[in-house]
Structure formats: structure tokens, C-alpha cells
Amino acid sequence: MNQNAAPSHDPNGTLSYEQAGVNYDLIDPLKVTAQRAAAATAGHLAAHGFTEVAASRGESAYVVDVGPFYLASIVECLGTKTLVADEMAKLTGRSFYDGIAQDTIAMAINDLITVGATPLVVQAYWAAGGSDWFGDNQRAQALVAGWKRACEVCSVAWGGGETPALAGIVEEGRIDLAASCTGLINPKERLSVGDQLGAGDAIILLESSGIHANGLSLARKLVERLPQGYLTEIAPGVTYGEALLAPTVLYSPVTEALWKAGVAPRYCANITGHGWRKLLRHPSELTYRIHTVPPVTPVLKFIQEQAKQDDREAYSTLNMGAGFAIFVKPEDAERTVEIARAQGIAAWHAGTVEAGPKRLLIEPLGIEFGNDDLQLR
Numbered sequence: 001m002n003q004n005a006a007p008s009h010d011p012n013g014t015l016s017y018e019q020a021g022v023n024y025d026l027i028d029p030l031k032v033t034a035q036r037a038a039a040a041t042a043g044h045l046a047a048h049g050f051t052e053v054a055a056s057r058g059e060s061a062y063v064v065d066v067g068p069f070y071l072a073s074i075v076e077c078l079g080t081k082t083l084v085a086d087e088m089a090k091l092t093g094r095s096f097y098d099g100i101a102q103d104t105i106a107m108a109i110n111d112l113i114t115v116g117a118t119p120l121v122v123q124a125y126w127a128a129g130g131s132d133w134f135g136d137n138q139r140a141q142a143l144v145a146g147w148k149r150a151c152e153v154c155s156v157a158w159g160g161g162e163t164p165a166l167a168g169i170v171e172e173g174r175i176d177l178a179a180s181c182t183g184l185i186n187p188k189e190r191l192s193v194g195d196q197l198g199a200g201d202a203i204i205l206l207e208s209s210g211i212h213a214n215g216l217s218l219a220r221k222l223v224e225r226l227p228q229g230y231l232t233e234i235a236p237g238v239t240y241g242e243a244l245l246a247p248t249v250l251y252s253p254v255t256e257a258l259w260k261a262g263v264a265p266r267y268c269a270n271i272t273g274h275g276w277r278k279l280l281r282h283p284s285e286l287t288y289r290i291h292t293v294p295p296v297t298p299v300l301k302f303i304q305e306q307a308k309q310d311d312r313e314a315y316s317t318l319n320m321g322a323g324f325a326i327f328v329k330p331e332d333a334e335r336t337v338e339i340a341r342a343q344g345i346a347a348w349h350a351g352t353v354e355a356g357p358k359r360l361l362i363e364p365l366g367i368e369f370g371n372d373d374l375q376l377r
Helices: 024-039 042-048 081-092 097-115 131-135 137-154 216-225 240-244 252-260 275-280 298-306 311-315 330-342
Strands: 062-065 070-077 118-128 157-162 175-185 202-207 233-235 267-270 286-290 322-328 347-355 359-362 367-370
Touching: 070 097, 081 097, 081 175, 081 216, 081 240, 097 118, 097 137, 097 175, 097 252, 097 267, 118 131, 118 137, 118 252, 131 137, 137 157, 137 252, 202 330, 216 240, 216 298, 233 240, 233 298, 240 298, 252 322, 252 330, 267 275, 275 311, 275 322, 275 359, 275 367, 298 311, 311 367, 322 330, 322 347, 330 347
Parallel strands: 118 157, 286 359
Antiparallel strands: 062 070, 070 175, 118 175, 202 322, 202 347, 267 322, 286 347, 359 367
């Protein structure tokens, strides 16, 4: 939390992520405890002749060595972006659930590909507050169509799913969306858990489409300060609500194209919760020096300004225009940028990995994050 934040009773002061109801200082210790308990169960794989890739513990996806290839898996929840879609539907009469479906799949697939996996199968979890949710045909069909389209973009099979009606657990009229994804790392040389990451490697940042699906609690809290709420224009013809609902970019076409072109990432980071601090995810003692900062997506700049956040607070919470980071050998840097752009996704050779203490230096903004700013293991 920004130590200079105004008291929460000030309706026009700094609005932090914690004041919006999300406190990672409370959430992250549970993640660490769960990881340690989970690690103690890895021995059960031996009964099947398999072993875990221990280095994947604490990464964005879990990897198992099944012999001829690695198997990777992940489950991710969308979060509260559906609440924005529901409010915008009331205000505009439009359904935004086609984009919401892509957001949900992106949360899983963009994590899975960080370890070098090719996404193979997606499963759906759609938990509604009651059966009536599924009776809105326009909304339900938009969810199905968007889910299928995202699967087509990522070349994955939609295997199935679960659609429970959880009255009393999920609020009436609402839905909780999640996705799981299984992928293959084949050949095994594609495994990317940072074991080869080192000084001299280049940092490539890929553009985001907006807020993606992290920071929505902050974005929704901010509506209380806007006289026109979600219908506030942040650019000519673009409302705040519409900008928030821009679907999350699916990055697997880039990682697949890189492998086909002979470029093997040393490491990848999905820039979601914790913002740019995610660049510090790998446990190695290395310094990440950023010399080029991508343009900030207009909706994120709007949130920062309206929430009165300084750059350090904003970059510690939001993706600020960069949704995914790829670490490659220096000689592969420009080729990586070109390959990403060929997939229609803007990319920048943004920085360099250096020997030194574990820290992230965003030089153009004068921001430094250290090891204590991200505790996920």
C-alpha cells in the first residue's frame, strides 16, 4: 500500500487497491502456506512413474514430467469483471459476455504458456447465483460464443465444464467464472521455468488491451467518484465501462509463433495481479533494468489520474500497458519483437537482465521494486 495514501474517509484522496478491498498482504501468506502444503503431496506422482518439475512450484503453472514430454496445468478465476459487464448491460442494453468469456480463458492460458506449454484443453466453470441466470438467452449465448471463439484463437479443445446454480453462495443475478487449462511441453526443450535466465538476457514487453482482468475492484470503486459513472467518456465515443470491458489479449499465438521460429524464451511472466512486480517472480538474484516503458493504455491512465495514484502505486497494481513479459537471449530480442508484431500484438525491447540484487528498476519513471515487494513463494 502507498504509505502516502490519503485516509480512506477522504472521497477525493488517493485510492489504493487495498482501500478498494484487495489486500495482498493478507492473501499472499495463504498462497505461500498452500504451496508448502501442496509440495508435500508431490511424492504421490511416483506411484504412476511420474515426477514433478520442482522449479514450477510458485510459477504460474504446474509441470509434471510424464516421460516423453511435460504436462502443464492451471486453474484461474476471472474475478469481478462480470460486475462491470452486468452494470453496463443495464445502462446500454448490450451483452458484453462474449468478451468476458475471452477474459476468463485468457486468465488460464496466459498463465499456462509462461512455462513453455502449448495449450491443449480448456474446461469451463460457470457458477451462477441461481438457475435464472442461464435463462437470459442473449447473455448465455454470448458467453458460449465468446468462449468458443477464444478457444479457436488459441487452437485449444473445449473439453467440457460445470454449470452449478449456487443460490446462497453466489449472489442472485451474478455468475462466478473460472477456467482450467492443460497443456503439453513437447519437446521438453520448450520448458521455461527460468533455469537458464541470466545476466544479459533481454526483456520483451507485449502490449495489453487495457485493464485485462486484474484491478477491477479498484476500477469499480472509482466509479463512485465519477458523476456519470461507467458512462463517463475517457476518449471521444469511448466510455469508461466500455474501455474496462476490452477483452484481455490472448498471448499464446505469440509464444507458439516464437517456438516455430526457433526462439526459445528463457522465462515468461504474465503481468496480472501485483502489476509490474510480477517481473520479479523468478527466485533468482537478478536485477531487471527497464529502459523503455510502453505507452499506458488510456483507461489505465484514466484510473491512475482519477485515483490520484503516483507511478509506483499504479505500476505495483496495474499492467500499465504491458500485459506479458518474455525474457530471451539478447540476440533474439529484435526477432521476438518482430514475431509478436506479426501476430498483431505490439512489443518492445524494454530492458535487460543484469547480475546484482533482486530488484526491478523502471528507469524512465524512477521506480524501484525489491525482493520484499513480491512474496509469492
